[in-house]
Each structure stands twice: as C-alpha cells, then as structure tokens.
Amino acid sequence: MNKVILMGRLTRDPEVRYTQGEKSMAVARYTLAVDRRGRSNSNGEQQADFINCVAFDKRGEFTEKYFRKGMRVLVSGHIQTGSYTNKDGQKVYTTDVIIDDQEFADSKSGGGNGGGNAGNAGASQPPIGDGFMDIPDDYDGLPFN
Numbered sequence: 001m002n003k004v005i006l007m008g009r010l011t012r013d014p015e016v017r018y019t020q021g022e023k024s025m026a027v028a029r030y031t032l033a034v035d036r037r038g039r040s041n042s043n044g045e046q047q048a049d050f051i052n053c054v055a056f057d058k059r060g061e062f063t064e065k066y067f068r069k070g071m072r073v074l075v076s077g078h079i080q081t082g083s084y085t086n087k088d089g090q091k092v093y094t095t096d097v098i099i100d101d102q103e104f105a106d107s108k109s110g111g112g113n114g115g116g117n118a119g120n121a122g123a124s125q126p127p128i129g130d131g132f133m134d135i136p137d138d139y140d141g142l143p144f145n
Contacts (some may be wrong), residue, residue, distance in 0.1 A: 002078040004097050006051060007105050008032035009072050014055075016064040026060030029053070030067065032075070053077070055099040063102070072105040 014030035033048040053075060055063045067073065077099040086092050 004079055005074070006032055006034050006053075006077045007072065007074045008022070009053065010067055010069050011071045014063045015118050016060060018121035020043070021130060025057045026055075026076060027061035028055040028067075030055075030065035032065065032073070033075065044107065051097055052095070053097045053099055054080075059099050059102060063099075066104075073102055074105045075099050075102040077101070 007038050009032065011031045014028045016026055016028045018024040018026055023083050030053050032051045032053055034051055036049060058095075075097065077097045078094050082094045084092055084094070112116045
C-alpha cells in the first residue's frame with residue numbers, strides 16, 4: 001500500500017503550470033514543511049522535513065486559487081519516485097507526493113502565517129474542550145436523545 005498523510009506549512013506560493021494540448025490541465029507544485037514529532041536541534045528549534053507535492057487538474061486549480069505561503073494544510077496522496085538526466089549529464093532522482101486530497105488545516109480566523117485573517121494571527125483562542133459533556137454521577141438515563 002502506498003498512502004501518505006501530511007500536515008505542514010507551505011514554504012512558498014505554489015508554482016502552477018498548464019499542460020499543452022486540447023484539454024489543458026493544471027499542474028501545481030509546492031513544498032510542505034512538516035515538523036518532525038518530538039525532534040529539535042541543539043538550539044531547541046523544531047526540525048522539519050521539506051516534502052515536494054504535486055497536484056493535478058482540479059486539485060491543481062484549487063491549489064492555485066487558495067494556497068499561499070505559510071498556510072497550514074492537510075494533504076493525502078501517494079509517493080511517486082522518478083529520475084531524469086539533467087543538462088550536465090547527471091542522473092537526478094526525485095520523490096514527490098502526488099496529491100489525492102487536500103484541505104486547510106487552520107480556520108480562517110486562527111490561521112497563523114498567511115492563513116486568512118492576519119490581524120488575528122497572534123490572538124489567543126479560547127479552549128475548545130475535550131468534546132464531551134459533563135454528566136452527573138447520579139444520572140440514570142442516556143446523555144443524548
């Protein structure tokens with residue numbers, strides 16, 4: 001099985017090109033900075049991996065329209081490897097994540113860098129809670145209708 005799920009921030013605005021021919025298709029390329037869980041360098045800074053992503057057709061058009069540098073996004077897809085010979089005659093190997101699904105990982109108001117309302121980026125958000133309601137110990141019924 002070849003399945004990848006990543007959450008990270010765009011390192012720059014996506015690069016979008018369109019194929020030639022009868023039915024042109026968007027090809028969007030971008031790089032996600034994905035934090036390494038629990039790893040930091042000697043200065044205490046979080047380490048990240050920089051993952052190349054490619055989105056085709058409608059996903060590429062969505063990328064072009066909505067994705068910007070600094071936005072945190074959640075993507076899923078599959079890894080594709082390849083190779084080519086550059087103009088110096090050297091073989092170059094590539095590894096890309098081909099995007100099957102992508103979505104925003106931040107709300108518009110709580111977006112951080114480049115994520116929507118930049119004026120609210122530093123504002124603290126109230127805690128959301130754990131998603132469960134408080135039920136008294138002596139309650140005999142079910143907590144839903």
